[in-house]
Amino acid sequence: MSIDPGFPVAEAAPAKVNLYLHVTGRRDDGYHLLDSLVAFAETGDLVEAGPAGPGVLDLDLAGPFGPALAADGGDNLVLRAARGLRAALGEPALGARLRLTKVLPVAAGIGGGSSDAAAALRALCRLWRRELDSVQLSALALGLGADVPVCLGAVPAHMAGIGDRVEPVAGAGLAGLGLVLVNPGAHLPTPAVFRALGGRFGAADRLDPLPDAPAGIIEALAGRRNDLEAPAIGQCPIVADVLALLRGTDGVVLARMSGSGATCFGLCPDRAAALRAAAEIRRMRPAWWAAGGGMYKGREAP
Ligand code: C5P
Structure with a gap:
């Protein structure tokens, strides 16, 4: 992959596929309990990150499904992930320019938004040279969406709970x-x-x-x-x-x-x-x- 000098960090956001998905119950808060085997496809979106001024968070949308997301206004999962990571790090002055190349259809059952959010978290940790401990990172991911924790690893995994219990499998x-x-x-x-x-x-x-x-x-x-x-x-x-x-x-x-x-x-x-x-x-x-x-x-x- 050639690197754009404006976006020195790139992370793939592969499509998530539920090879099977069993819904086994419902919690009091309405979320459902799942038993699923998840795999990731070569097909996916791309999240790139580059430096920006203090406190600035910008997102460019590209790719065939970019316009579909632009219609949603500012509240997409990549920006929510970036704001969430900054808050968890306690460093609101961190800034980044992000570019999301949207290849996957939006709201389509293949975890596009979740994989984008997970890729944004990985990209920004690299850009900012910061780390969250795994408990904090998983909690942040789960707060963004039930599929975000499994997308953080992007390897074949069993998913249980509401998506919060992720166990990679030898695939x-x-x-x-x-x-x-x-x-x-x-x-x-x-x-x-x-x-x-x-x-x-x-x-x-x-x-x-x-x-x-x-x-x-x-x-x-x-x-x-x-x-x-x-x-x-x-x-x-x-x-x-x-x-x-x-x-x-x-x-x-x-x-x-x-x-x-x-x-x-x-x-x-x-x-x-x-x-x-x-x-x-x-x-x-x-x-x-x-x-x-x-x-x-x-x-x-x-
Ligand atoms: O967490 P996420 O935003 O992906 O979930 C969207 C909606 O899907 C939830 O608000 C909930 O209604 C439903 N959901 C659920 N049980 C899950 C995951 C999602 O009921 N394990």
């Missing part, structure tokens, strides 16, 4: 698989999908340990589910069309919705198959967003 068998992500352009607000679940909670069925062989992983995943898929389809039937198209596409061995939708993913035996599947889906549905690639292979060394 060697996952690493070679390909992912195709498909979003039909429909917006599904997360709280509405949880509400539509209406308290029909499922059992946790944690895939632990992860099988070593990719075929074993796919077989084990096929026996699991995303509990939010049916309520999401109830609210937004086009999600069923996305799943049907994925299931009928060459190279896709498993198709499922991610998070609260509307993005669905197809697992492919390898990266090349995922690239071919995404190209085929873009040809079939030019108005939909489809991206193929491998699993995210880790952050660049600082």
